[in-house]
Amino acid sequence: MSLPRGFDVAEYRDRLARAQGRMADAGLGALxxxxxxxxxxxxxFLTRFWESPSRPWFLVLPAQGDPVAVIPSIGAALMDRTWLRDIRTWAAPDPKDDGVSLLAEALREAGGPVGVPSHGETHLRMPLADFDRLKAQSGLVFTDDRRIVAGCRxxxxAAEIARIEAACAVAGRAFDRVGEIAAPGVSLAQVFRQFQRLLLEEGADWVPYLAGGAGPEGYADVISPATDAPLVQGDVLMLDTGAVLDGYFCDFDRNVVIxxxxxxxxxxxxxxxxxxxAGLEAARPGVRACDVWRAMARVAGADEAAGRMGHGLGMQLTEGLSLSAADETVLCPGMVITLEPVVRTAPGRIMVHEENIVITEGGSRALSPLSGADLRVV
Amino acid sequence: MSLPRGFDVAEYRDRLARAQGRMADAGLGALxxxxxxxxxxxxxFLTRFWESPSRPWFLVLPAQGDPVAVIPSIGAALMDRTWLRDIRTWAAPDPKDDGVSLLAEALREAGGPVGVPSHGETHLRMPLADFDRLKAQSGLVFTDDRRIVAGCRxxxxAAEIARIEAACAVAGRAFDRVGEIAAPGVSLAQVFRQFQRLLLEEGADWVPYLAGGAGPEGYADVISPATDAPLVQGDVLMLDTGAVLDGYFCDFDRNVVIxxxxxxxxxxxxxxxxxxxAGLEAARPGVRACDVWRAMARVAGADEAAGRMGHGLGMQLTEGLSLSAADETVLCPGMVITLEPVVRTAPGRIMVHEENIVITEGGSRALSPLSGADLRVV
Structure with missing residues (x-):
């Protein structure tokens, strides 16, 4: 790709400043x-090594000053190539003390209360027993993070949006080539494998997510793995990908017919x-997520049982708001979201379409190459 | 692949019976x-949809009787194709009550104390604030799971071992083809992309993990992402993959020289x-993980600072024991582990080799196609 890898230090300093501003408002000593x-x-810090659950990784954001990384020594060389200068390591996994003492010390230096991401979409990636030990050993007050991290993210x-747009372009080129891999008699499992290959050929670093379905007049759901059943004439084939470029996702789909x-x-x-x-036209600053949902649901003929029809997107396949009847989040410039309407086509069958957009000062702009209305034949 | 997808119900009944036996010993009402x-x-329940952090998924194992799934409705159709019959759903994400009430009810029916995986390699995949609400709302006692789940896994x-062996065969065929993709002037990033393509062509369902490195006399670390720096004559290239087949990982590497x-x-x-x-010969029932580590460390000339030299393997890239000086886990038939010795070749440079084996009644057996001593030239 033509974009440089990673970001300037200024980008990280800006993220930190925004978080610390919110921490000051909330009276938090550390995150x-x-x-x-x-x-x-x-x-x-970008590595696929998180796939291994064996080691915890910690970052402490103090109320003032730079972040402190408390990490397994296996990650020291890579973390040292980031902008962080305070990197503390231990030989993990250590069955007796897997970083807890080192982390407790770093947190005590920062001081409490310690905010931990605790609301929707978050989890604590460390053993619960170690978290209990950390609380006891540090003597600090632990509380929720007041959604500060989610709010920043x-x-x-502009640099993040450029990366998501580049990931969208990769997937767009791969979707253009679906005719090379989908044909009657080819199994859906084989189509999935080949589509991942196309994404890599078109420049994806890796393909953390691929879903899809196939059937006459649509598919039963959009989360099942592919089976070895062959495609047949007249099948609607849907492929939905989260391909990653430099750590940022695209997440959109295409339907074609065999x-x-x-x-x-x-x-x-x-x-x-x-x-x-309709969603693209409705999405602009000041409008709520539920308003965009309603604009799409009206056209799609969907009710609340149809569930959400889009979500935030970025460093994760899905993150942040939901385009649902219940989500009243107000859209702001810089938010990247998916528009994902669903239509019921037959009993137990649906079709889903998805595009990626960014909210701009004046409205919104597509990041994925928008599909036309005609169902493509391959 | 020739293996059928998924397992017979008998396999799951056996897993449940083993867990419930241990739960009875520990006096737990539910997991x-x-x-x-x-x-x-x-x-x-096998889906790549876990890539999305937006929805929590819950499974309740009662002390007697079958498991209860408490899951987002988007997963109902897929869960219904498993052996589970008690499947309770809600329309997630629900910002007001994201499954907590439904889960509290299911847990109350089972009764406490409720064991939650809390030790090494585990985490709680739900928002901490929801966990606090669950504890309050259920009125039950929550405790750790006494390592029951890790112990079962x-x-x-035999069916699991067959799957890991099949995943190893996929990666073995891909490694045989590294000469097709690695050459002077090709960037490591491009080699990574192409190697993922080879794994897919050879039958991997997907490639959750790929790491590696390249340089004269080895590489600096084994977790950094690939750069756009081109390979040069004399570079040692290492590729280390976790490819997945039917939900089970292989995890081994190969070194070649350009x-x-x-x-x-x-x-x-x-x-x-x-x-x-030496590790393969040392690994047999009754021997401890640290003994296998020592057998390898002696030959490799490594001390404790070299860290672990292997680990358990299965549904995750790494799981269970560590081959390290500190881990005294006793090996038993049916354990699948990696042997992963490391050698320092120059200041700041290492070489790593990795194979996958299973502990048998009489000793151990290789699951990956063992490499010869000669460094392959491509």
Whole structure:
């Protein structure tokens, strides 16, 4: 890709300043971060090694000053190439004290109360027994993070948006080539493998997520793994990918039909594109997530049981707001979201379409190459 | 692949019976499971949708009777295709009550104390604030799971071992083809992309993990992402993969040299193979993890600072014991582990070799196609 890898130090300093501003408002002495996106957001520490659950990783954000990394020594060389200068390591995994004493000390230096991400979409990536020990050993007050980290991450910088757009371009080129890999008699499992290959060929670093489905007039759900059942003439094939470029996701899908499309599938696809367009037009600063949901649901003929029709996107496949009837989050410039309307096509069958957009000062702008209304035939 | 997908119900019944036997010994009323491998181990629920952090998923194992799934409705169709019959759903994400009430009710029916995985390698995959609410709302006592889930998972069934062996065969075929993708002038980032393609072509369902490194006489670390720096003559290239087949991982590596190898790299590779062989010979029932570590460390010339030289393997890239000086876990038939010796080749440079084996009644057996002592030239 033509974009440089990683970000300037100024980007991380800005993220830190925004977090510390909110910490001051909330009266927090420190934030304790334990998950991959949280640690990476403030450091730039990018590795697939998080796939291994064996070692915990910690980042302490003090109320003033720079972050302190408390990490397994196996990560020292890589963390040292980030902008962080205070890097403390231990030989993990240590069955007797897996970083708890070292972390307690770093937190005591920062002082409490210690905010820990505790609300929607978050978890604490360390053993619960070690968290109890940490609380006892540090003697500090632990509380929730007042959604500070999620709030910072929700507004993307220009550099972040450029990365998501580049990831979208990768997937767009791969979707253009679906005709090379999908044909009657080819199993869905084989299509999944080949589509991951196309994404890599088009420049994805890796493909953490691929879902999809196939069937006449749509598919039963969008989270099942592929089976060895072969595609047949008339099947609607949907592929939905989260491909990653430099640590940022795209998340959109395409429907195609094998051979020739029936009237139901063609009409459903046209309706999905119309609903997506309605979402794109509705999405602008000051509008609520539920308003965008409603604009799409109206066209798609969906009710609340249809669930959410889009979500935030960035360092994770899904993050932040939901386009649902219940989510009243107000859209702001810099938010990157997916528009993901669903249409029921037959009993137990649906079709789903998805695009990625960014909220701008004046409205919104597509990051994925928008699909036309005609259901593509391969 | 020739193996059928998934397992017979008898496999899950056996896993449940083993867990419930241990729960009875520990006096637990229920186990609460929240992570992908924990839920899948007892249900067979296999989806890449866990990549999305937006929804929590819960499984309740009662002291008697079958497990209860408390999950987002988007997963109902897929969970219904497993052996579970008690599946309770809610429309997630629900910002007001994201499954907590439903889960509290299911746990109250089972009764406490509720064991939650709380020790090494585990975490609680739900927001901490929701966990506090769950404890208050259920009125039950929550405690740790006495390592019951880890203990069950550590001993693999014949069907599980067959899957890991099949994943190893996929990676073995891909490693045989490294000569197709590695050459002077090709960037390491491009080699990483192409190697993922080879793994998919050879039958991997997906490639959750790929690491590696390249340089003269080895590499600085084994967790950094690939850069755009091109390979040059004489570089030692290492690729280390966790490829997945039907939900089970392989985890082994290969070193090759670009062009021709220097004496240091050739000697280091021969030593690594010798250390691996020593590990294979030492690994048998009744021997401790630290004993296997010591057998390898002696040959590799490593001390405790070198860290662990292998680990358990299965539904996760790394799981269970560590081959380290500190881990006194006793090996049992059915344990699948990696042997991963490391040799320092120059200041700041290492070489690592890795193979996968299973502990048998009489000793151990290789699951990956063992490498010869000669450093392969591509």
């Amino acid at each position: 304790l971060l334990t998950t991959e996106p949280e640690v990476r957001y403030f450091t730039g 929700a507004i993307k910088s 051979g020739s499309a029936g009237a139901v599938a063609r009409a459903a696809h046209a309706r999905l594109i119309e609903a997506t367009q | 609460l499971l929240t992570t992908e491998p924990e839920v899948r181990y007892f249900t067979g 550590a001993i693999k069934s 062009g021709s190898a220097g004496a240091v790299a050739r000697a280091a590779h021969a030593r690594l193979i010798e250390a691996t062989q």
